[in-house]
Amino acid sequence: MEYTTRDPCGQEGCRESRFFLDNGLWFCRRGHQQLGRQVEEDPDDFGTQGKTSRVKKPVVEKAQKKYRxxxxxxxxxxxxxxxxxxxxxxxxxxxxxxxxxxxxxxxxxxxxxxxxxxxxxxxxxxxxxxxxxxxxxxxxxxxxxxxxxxxxxxxxxxxxxxxxxxxxxxxxxxxxxxxxxxxxxxxxxxxxxxxxxxxxxxxxxxxxxxxxxxxxxxxxxxxxxxxxxxxxxxxxxxxxxxxxxxxxxPLNAPSLMYRLIRRLALPVHIYPVAKRLKELLGFTFEYPSQVVSTRKPLDKPELQMVTLVVIATKLLFPFDDVQRHPASAHEPTVQAIDWDAWAEVQDRFEKRDASAGRIGKGKEILVNEGDALTMTPDQLDDYMDWYENSWLDRSTGASALASLFPLGSSAEESRPATVTAEDDEEEAIDSMLQMARRYLKNRTVLSDVDPDIPRPGSQYARYRDESDLPATARTFYETAAKVIGIPLPILVRCVHHAEAQINKWLEDQRRIKHFAEQPVAESEDSEQEITEQHSE
Incomplete structure (x- = not known):
């Protein structure tokens, strides 16, 4: 039997390289048939080895990749x-x-x-x-x-x-x-x-x-x-x-308003004033249940709440330098706020992470290429750890170069356990409230009945646009808007609209009082005329 040397067989570990032809099919010396190497004899071409053709694999229908x-x-x-x-x-x-x-x-x-x-x-x-x-x-x-x-x-x-x-x-x-x-x-x-x-x-x-x-x-x-x-x-x-x-x-207003006042480091006397203003303005702290033609920012409950806090703060602790004197030592306005010192305390609260050498939880996504040039090694490690945990898709297969770039910080296990972001923020707010003595100062109490003495609540300032805000008021407005999560122009507009409603209510009260006193004056004049006629 004649053998032909070809590539190794490979079936069942067979390494035989000598093959023979039988009825147009190749077999190795050990009897393994070679698939895909079929030879057909051509009767018109005597003496040749025939033509080689490959056996086609069965067609497998491809499954649908995307649903429709x-x-x-x-x-x-x-x-x-x-x-x-x-x-x-x-x-x-x-x-x-x-x-x-x-x-x-x-x-x-x-x-x-x-x-x-x-x-x-x-x-x-x-x-x-x-x-x-x-x-x-x-x-x-x-x-x-x-x-x-x-x-x-x-x-x-x-x-x-x-x-x-x-x-x-x-x-x-x-x-x-x-x-x-x-x-x-x-x-x-x-x-x-x-x-x-x-x-x-x-x-x-x-x-x-x-x-x-x-x-x-x-x-x-x-x-x-x-x-x-x-x-x-x-x-x-x-x-x-x-x-x-x-x-x-409606919102759980007592708890949410207390948290807002506490975050702004304001005296607790703000709460009863805001509650009284809520009744005056008719705020319900509920989301609208019907579609209206015109939607106003004050229709949103949390915007109503921060508006009340801002107006109550302006009433009790104005942003100007006018010396107002309470009539009694029991009034909540017996204290005043040094808004420049208050702004320094708020600025220290916002920059607490940077001063501690950290990026700050939730601020990693705001990092840009310019910030990377000034970041410390610890901040860079924190950023890379955040990026790995938040943006790395682990569901894909690892590439050949993945072993050259191991994941995870080598010092991560050795780092001390840190408190959560909520606990850290609460501790920072407590520390900020302990510094209240830096921006709270006492007012002089004057119990005289002199009408020329400026009292708390007098000379109330209203700001229509963002450009009308003085420096101290702008800092407070910006902080309140950031805490509640709205742009500064929207907060200014909400406060101005609410103040316009309060001003309208005051005018209505003056008008009612005026018309209530007018009939009394007319009756006194008529009685005086009758007595004069009787005397004559």
């Missing part, structure tokens, strides 16, 4: 629900929220999920794409509020990523938890609840099957602003009120 139509709708809602659950899990297990909080969020999400029942359950829409994609919040405009969630509507208002935080806030509001919008904003900025790169928390097989149009709804292309939450939460609350006839309770 109804499958994509369902998968997007599954991914969204998973992110929402991870946020609730972090709030309950890491931030001390009550366990019932997750049930309330689930019920609110189940209600909204009903609005997509037609779109995800229609079998005739298996391979079609939605006619319109919209990333606007539910009911963002009056003309789309009733149409966007109508059964069978062609407009699909998909829930945005920011709506997950809004939904958690509404659940906390239903439970009357003393949590503000600024608290949820800080949690998102510190990445203590999944928000930035939330898709990292989603299994890769789910992300790979979701179209890019849906992934863009869950991607954070820009930094979150607290103002965005102030706009998204009322819209979502308005949707629940309009669609399901829900009624959200």
């Amino acid at each position: 139509g109804r499958q994509a709708y369902r998968l997007y809602l599954d991914v969204y629900q998973l992110i929402l659950w991870k946020q609730c899990h972090a709030l309950v297990n890491d931030k001390g929220f009550p366990p019932q909080f997750e049930n309330v969020v689930r019920d609110l999400w189940a209600l909204r999920l009903e609005t997509y029942a037609t779109k995800i359950a229609d079998p005739a829409d298996e391979d079609s794409q939605p006619e319109f994609f919209s990333s606007q919040p539910a009911g963002a405009r009056e003309d789309t509020h009733t149409e966007a969630f109508k059964s069978g509507s062609k407009v699909v208002q998909w829930p945005r990523l920011i709506d997950t935080i809004a939904l958690c806030y509404l659940a906390a509001l239903l439970m009357r938890l003393p949590v503000s919008i600024a608290d949820f904003y800080r949690l998102a900025m510190r990445n203590e609840i999944p928000y930035y790169q939330a898709l990292f928390h989603v299994p890769r097989d789910m992300k790979d099957k979701l179209p890019q149009a849906y992934l863009s709804f869950l991607d954070t292309s820009r930094l979150l602003k607290a103002e965005d939450l102030h706009n998204a939460i009322p819209e979502l609350a308005l949707f629940y009120c309009g669609r399901f006839k829900m009624q959200f309770p």
Whole structure:
């Protein structure tokens, strides 16, 4: 038998390199048939070895990589629900929220999920794409509020990523938890609840099957602003009120207002004055339940609360240099605030992390290339640790060069355990309140009845625009706006509108008093005329 030397066999570990031809097929010396090397004899070409042709592999139908139509709708809602659950899990297990909080969020999400029942359950829409994609919040405009969630509507208002935080806030509001919008904003900025790169928390097989149009709804292309939450939460609350006839309770105002006054390092006498102003202005601290033609910033409960605190502060502790004297030592205005010293205390509070050689929790995402040139080695280590934990996608396979760049700081285990950001902030506020003696000073008490003596509350200054603010008032306005999470111009406008309502109420009271005294004067004149006639 003639053998031909070819490449090693390779079957079952066979290294035989001598082969023979039998009926057009190659076999090694040990009898292993060689697949893909078939030789057919050509009767017209006698004496040749035949033509070599390769055996074709069976065609395997490729599986669909991206879902479409109804499958994509369902998968997007599954991914969204998973992110929402991870946020609730972090709030309950890491931030001390009550366990019932997750049930309330689930019920609110189940209600909204009903609005997509037609779109995800229609079998005739298996391979079609939605006619319109919209990333606007539910009911963002009056003309789309009733149409966007109508059964069978062609407009699909998909829930945005920011709506997950809004939904958690509404659940906390239903439970009357003393949590503000600024608290949820800080949690998102510190990445203590999944928000930035939330898709990292989603299994890769789910992300790979979701179209890019849906992934863009869950991607954070820009930094979150607290103002965005102030706009998204009322819209979502308005949707629940309009669609399901829900009624959200008012804010837990006593706790939230106390926290605001404490953060601003103001005397506690601000609270009763703000409470009296609330009754005068008719604020309810509730979100609107109906769509109105014109929306005002003062319709938002937390803006109402900070407006009351600002006006009460201006009444008791004005920003000018006029010497006002209380009439009694028991009045809350017996003390005055040195606003320059107060600004120094607030500035020291804001820069406490930098003075301690740290970046500050939640400020890592604000670091730019210019800041990197002035950062200390410890700050650089903190930033890289944050970047690794927040932005590194571990679901992808490691590359060949990954071993050259090990993850994790070598000194991370040796670092001492640090307190949480909440505990650190509370300790800093306590330290700031202990320095109150630096900016609180006593006023001279004058009990004289002289009307020319300036009293607290007199010569009240009103500021229409941001440019009208003096230096001391601007610092206080900016701090209050930053704490509550709104721009400075909006706070100035809210305070001015509330002051206009108070001024109108004062004018009405003067008018009522004037007309109440006028009939008495006319009756006295008529009685005097009658007595004169009788005397004559």
